[in-house]
Amino acid sequence: MLVNYSDKVNELRARVEKFMDDHIYQHTRRYAELEATGQINDPDAIAFVQELRMRAKEEGLWNLFFPHLRDDEPGHGLSNLEFAPIFEIMGKVFWAPEVFNCNAPNTGNMELLHFAANEEQRQKWLRPLLEGECTSCFAMTEPDVASSDATNIQTSIVRNGDEYVINGRKWFISRAMHPDCRFAILLGKTDPNNPNRHLQQTMLVVPMDSPGLQIIRDTTVLNGHHSGGHPELLLRNVRVPVANRLGEEGHGFAVMQSRMGPGRIHYGMRAIGMAEVAMQLMTSRSKERVAFGKHLHQHGMTAQAIARSRIEIDQARLLCLNTAKTLDEVGVKAARKEIAMIKIVGSELVKNVSERAIRVHGAMGLSNQTPLAEMLTWSWVMGIGDGPNEVHLEAIAKMEVRDNDSAASVKHYLTPGS
Numbered sequence: 161m162l163v164n165y166s167d168k169v170n171e172l173r174a175r176v177e178k179f180m181d182d183h184i185y186q187h188t189r190r191y192a193e194l195e196a197t198g199q200i201n202d203p204d205a206i207a208f209v210q211e212l213r214m215r216a217k218e219e220g221l222w223n224l225f226f227p228h229l230r231d232d233e234p235g236h237g238l239s240n241l242e243f244a245p246i247f248e249i250m251g252k253v254f255w256a257p258e259v260f261n262c263n264a265p266n267t268g269n270m271e272l273l274h275f276a277a278n279e280e281q282r283q284k285w286l287r288p289l290l291e292g293e294c295t296s297c298f299a300m301t302e303p304d305v306a307s308s309d310a311t312n313i314q315t316s317i318v319r320n321g322d323e324y325v326i327n328g329r330k331w332f333i334s335r336a337m338h339p340d341c342r343f344a345i346l347l348g349k350t351d352p353n354n355p356n357r358h359l360q361q362t363m364l365v366v367p368m369d370s371p372g373l374q375i376i377r378d379t380t381v382l383n384g385h386h387s388g389g390h391p392e393l394l395l396r397n398v399r400v401p402v403a404n405r406l407g408e409e410g411h412g413f414a415v416m417q418s419r420m421g422p423g424r425i426h427y428g429m430r431a432i433g434m435a436e437v438a439m440q441l442m443t444s445r446s447k448e449r450v451a452f453g454k455h456l457h458q459h460g461m462t463a464q465a466i467a468r469s470r471i472e473i474d475q476a477r478l479l480c481l482n483t484a485k486t487l488d489e490v491g492v493k494a495a496r497k498e499i500a501m502i503k504i505v506g507s508e509l510v511k512n513v514s515e516r517a518i519r520v521h522g523a524m525g526l527s528n529q530t531p532l533a534e535m536l537t538w539s540w541v542m543g544i545g546d547g548p549n550e551v552h553l554e555a556i557a558k559m560e561v562r563d564n565d566s567a568a569s570v571k572h573y574l575t576p577g578s
């Protein structure tokens with residue numbers, strides 16, 4: 161690879177790999193069964209995940225995603241560039257990031273709280289997440305409006321003395337059903353008539369046990385694959401103190417952006433790990449099976465599938481590292497083109513490589529005997545969650561056109577007509 165990881169990163173990579181070997185892989189079947197049987201939010205059934213989390217914390221493999229740690233907060237304060245090759249390893253098992261306290265939506269929420277919370281809020285909401293004492297959810301998407309355009313959000317927030325009163329509906333709110341989910345970070349509108357559509361929103365922390373907050377149904381995704389609770393929430397006259405507001409009133413849209421950058425690059429990092437697993441499965445199966453007198457990898461089509469997958473994985477890794485470096489150096493706003501690119505590339509990478517690996521496995525590839533079908537599902541989720549790929553493609557095109565609008569710069573390449 162072009163990049164040589166530092167000794168510190170290589171040491172952490174080796175420790176995470178060993179932890180995965182010693183403690184994670186042996187539970188993959190168990191976890192898949194809990195998902196399939198709807199027990200993924202049963203505190204007894206998932207107690208082993210909590211035990212693994214405490215073990216990872218004790219071993220110092222904790223909060224590796226978070227660059228903004230204070231001295232008294234647990235973790236290593238790695239940069240995004242340092243974290244990328246480590247998250248690739250965690251990404252090999254769908255639920256492993258949670259064991260290392262590196263899972264969405266907590267990661268995005270922690271980033272958001274770091275940027276927007278005052279000192280009291282940091283202690284009250286961010287610290288318990290960093291310590292692993294609770295989990296949280298992020299509530300933006302709504303059933304009644306196209307939520308890929310966050311200015312459409314309708315949930316109403318009305319100030320009443322020292323409180324805000326919230327009314328609305330949210331859905332696909334991941335982790336809201338987890339037994340340890342303590343609070344939601346919610347986007348709603350305090351000023352729906354403001355002519356500036358980006359100044360209508362406010363961001364609040366809403367405790368999950370607030371009177372009037374109800375989980376009205378769970379939503380499974382792609383026929384039960386990738387379950388784990390993405391429920392619909394109803395908020396009827398939910399009251400929270402004004403002290404639960406993150407950032408200024410009317411500035412919720414800008415506050416939200418602080419969580420989107422790291423969240424999206426994380427998709428890319430773990431996508432590479434997933435694709436490496438699919439690649440390993442594909443090559444090993446193609447060496448085992450013989451059809452029409454040749455091993456599968458000796459058939460041109462399979463050879464192409466393997467070669468294309470390697471090309472795409474290595475391309476994605478370089479783009480991911482470049483995005484991480486850009487994010488570290490210039491921040492979320494200036495790195496938004498790279499972030500949009502890796503989000504798209506990550507979802508397409510997993511889709512392409514897992515689909516090819518499924519074909520090489522024949523019927524088995526479609527079954528639950530490999531993680532491939534779940535990976536394919538994941539690729540669809542990655543293509544829609546945190547903003548559909550279409551929206552990111554449009555944003556990239558806009559930036560590209562904006563940055564290349566000088567007619568003078570192309571004249572050297574043109575042959576003048578007669």
Ligand SMILES: Cc1cc2nc3c(=O)[nH]c(=O)nc-3n(C[C@H](O)[C@H](O)[C@H](O)COP(=O)(O)OP(=O)(O)OC[C@H]3O[C@@H](n4cnc5c(N)ncnc54)[C@H](O)[C@@H]3O)c2cc1C
Nearest residue numbers: 298299300301306307308332333334545546547548550551
């Ligand atoms: C498994 C899963 C977990 C999720 N977790 C959360 C969560 O924890 N919290 C949360 O708030 N949300 C969550 N979401 C919701 C997700 O963020 C939204 O689904 C996403 O932002 C799209 O919003 P929408 O579903 O309202 O689709 P819409 O906005 O209605 O868009 C529908 C489609 O329209 C097309 N489209 C939209 N804009 C454009 C454009 N500019 N150009 C071309 N085509 C376009 C795209 O094909 C898009 O898929 C989750 C979703 C899934 C699937």
